[in-house]
Amino acid sequence: MQTARDLIAEYTSTGTLEALPKGHFIDGTFIRPSHNRTMESFDPGRGEAFSGFTAGTREDVDQAVRSSRRAFETVWRDTGPAERGRILQKAAALILENLDLLAVTETLDSGKPLQEAMGDVRGAARAFEYYAGACDKLQGDSFPLGPDHIGYSIHEPVGVTAHIIPWNFPISTAARGFAPALAAGCTVVAKPAEQTPFTALLLAKLLSDAGLPDGVLNVVTGTGIETGAPLTSHAGVDHITFTGSVQTGKAVMKAAAEEVTRVVLELGGKSPVVVLSDCDREQALNGVLGAIYENAGQICSAGSRLVIERSIHADFVEQLVRRTKALKLGHGLENPDVGPVNSAEHLAKIAGFLDRARARGASIATGGSVTQDPATGKGWFFEPTIVDSVAADDELAREEIFGPVLTVQVAEDAEHALALANECQYGLVAGIYTSDFARAHRLARRIDAGQIYINEYFAGGIEVPFGGNKKSGFGREKGLEGLKSYCKTKSIAARIA
Structure with a gap:
């Protein structure tokens, strides 16, 4: 496995990294759609392109959503909580094993200093570790209805979740959304920012290597117009987690309203x-x-x-x-x-x-x-x-x-x-x-x-709930509050006498 020093030497001599993924990640593998449209990704520190990636279409998004719907209904929602936890724990370990590759890639894509990228990758591993421990602790309540009745609630996964990932903290934001969604039993379709596509793709492959069933986590790359908008307006999506600007957040809310889709929005700040x-x-x-x-x-x-x-x-x-x-x-x-x-x-x-x-x-x-x-x-x-x-x-x-x-x-x-x-x-x-x-x-x-x-x-x-008020959005990520965002509560009451 290449060290950060090896990867930096490779980039210095070639202007790119051989390990960068190609294509979307759908059904447990990297695929290149037949249209083979591509975009360039730029190194902000040089102001120069260092690699290319797939420019997705509405058809690619539909394929990814249908894949995640199948995986949700046939595999993931019925996978035992303890088994989900074991997969997420293995993913946390694999993230740390690939720390250097993920961090160098994050630096090239986003521009941030390498030590900050290293911290982001460690934080991503911690997110999976934290929610791995929460998988088998999602428990409901019982209701005091008297001797002739029994009442209780259970938490169920909301279904297929869409994640729109920003360019400023690509792997951090991906992890804080992916981990609780998967822990709750949801499946994921992610669209990383067109400026920073690579660590979301690498993360998806690591989760697959950790044992995540095919289709449970799909990643489609491309522009906001051609992939982001079709994803947030897709009738097959049950929940949207969006991080970005107020203007785009409003557009996401409007698209979600058409299908009455649940939304968590983390928007701007002037703190x-x-x-x-x-x-x-x-x-x-x-x-x-x-x-x-x-x-x-x-x-x-x-x-x-x-x-x-x-x-x-x-x-x-x-x-x-x-x-x-x-x-x-x-x-x-x-x-x-x-x-x-x-x-x-x-x-x-x-x-x-x-x-x-x-x-x-x-x-x-x-x-x-x-x-x-x-x-x-x-x-x-x-x-x-x-x-x-x-x-x-x-x-x-x-x-x-x-x-x-x-x-x-x-x-x-x-x-x-x-x-x-x-x-x-x-x-x-x-x-x-x-x-x-x-x-x-x-x-x-x-x-x-x-x-x-x-x-x-x-x-x-990761233990502390995070989210905004006013035009900074609504809903909470991180902590156990973040886990609840991916659950729907079902109440059951029965006469027993």
Whole structure:
């Protein structure tokens, strides 16, 4: 098995990786449809294509859905929970055995630094491990109906589930959806983002190698229009898990409404990091930096708004700027502090926000411009950026930029910070830094967001339910709440006397 060093050497010398899969993954194998249409996948760190993949059609989606329907009705829903758990546990082990291949592939596809991709792969393995242990613990309730009746409930799998996977965390998002769906007894048809198709395909093959029956997990690649839309509108789909933009999420909801299909939506975010004057300064500085610059800020739950008390604002931002300027940019395989953004189109979108802000006279404390890999002069990079003292009605404080851009908002006190935190159309996550634990929990109760971090941004793991309020979507993934998304409750009552 090739190590990360071997794979990087192969890529450096050939510009690609031989191990990258070809075709869709349907019925337990890679297939190339007769139309043989392909697309290019780009390395954001170089801004160059490094491989091709199948551009799917409506017919390919239909084949995958029909395959998963057969597998659900004939095999998977009736597979014993303990056996499902054993397969998922084996999958977790295989993911770790293939850590280097998956991580290097993720870096080439998404652009993120290799150490971040390694963490994502380990997190994917942990998701399968966690839900492997939950398979045989899905138990219902009994109802106190008196001596003449018996009543109880059971959890049943919803059926065929569609998963639309985003480009910013391809393997992480795939795993957090696949694992609970399979644990509940559902089958899966996945459509990875056209920018990052490969780790979903590799993951499907590893699950097959772990013993997952053919057709239980199918992956179709291609564009949102030609494969994503047909999948979310397919009459054979019983549930949709979607992660992406608000605009596309609305389209998914409309398509689902036509077939009355269940939906879980994880959409955008403009998450505040509330830093109060009594915080541990070093802890808060490190937390704010990681919250916005991990994965070049391309995270739905990124801490993209710093809401800070005025009494510490100037000194805190000065230190933050100094640390931000010291961050090293580079190709993901070089393990930089900050990697590229995912595409030329997205780079232009980020630049547009800063161009408009500059025209409005915004106070750009550092960064604010398109740049390149200092080592090669290539790639799609944007400077780590801080914009200071932004008004609450400015688009930098209201719209999701999805890049390495931190917006600073100044609060007079904790109550004002709370108001600023909630003055947003999104409600995905929020961070709080303070030494007053009671005040932290009071704020946590009053901030309108699906998940709150206290004194550590991105705290928690697969055990903690995740999802948003307001325009950040609805439904929950991860934790036992995530497992329930793939279950339907059946109640049974009977007279026994």
